[in-house]
Amino acid sequence: MTQVIHPDLKGASVYITGGGSGLGASLTDGFMGQGANVAFIGRSDASDFVAEMQGKHGRAPLFLQGDITDTDQLLATMRQAEAAHGPIRVLVNNAANDKRHSLEEATPEFWDWMQAINLKAYYFACKEAARQMRGTGGSIVNFSSISYMMGNAGYTAYTTANAGITGMTRSLARELGPQNIRVNALAPGWVLTQKQLDQWATPEGLEAHMERQCLKEHLTPDDMIGPVLYLASDASRMMTSQCMVVDGGVVVTG
Known part of the structure; x- marks a missing residue:
């Protein structure tokens, strides 16, 4: 799939959560193709993926192994990315877990775990990114989902977090816009x-x-590359506090 080139992303310091597998791996590949310096956190070893990117792009992304539910560890990896590539200019909060569950079987421990992955990690990653972006500006892209817009059953802790991500995005856009x-x-x-x-x-x-x-x-993971690059780049420089839907036309907004 051919992607639009965004010259302002060349050399940009980009940090992606869950950037070594699934959808996140496609995003890492997409930013590498723009010439960005990408760092990503992931729980599982991503050595093979890093080698693949090295072969494809002639340089490797920075893999930082860790668990986003460990806030101290998450923030430490973001500071490692800053040391390696300069202050983060683009944060992509991508990592998530949509584990299926019923209301009946959910426990307080499960709820806390789901919010730690799907909402808390996003919030504190935004906080650290904002610290690094202060003075220069930047773009934060938070992955939500149409699941909560559809009112889907079968994973209510996940859809609750998705709705929270949208609310958090709008409030942080207001706070960080200046x-x-x-x-x-x-x-x-x-x-x-x-x-x-x-x-x-x-x-x-x-x-x-x-x-x-x-x-x-x-939809495939590669279908998300273009929209994320757009939100990350100067092509959307006056766009903030929005939730952009890319779903093939399932839900409507506006």
């Missing part, structure tokens, strides 16, 4: 990562979802 820091959310539809295909994408479910889409083609 520092020339833009904060936007991106709400994808059902992006068919390998995890989705392995765990939840049944033929019946895929067919039903396709009926809801205007565009009759399933």
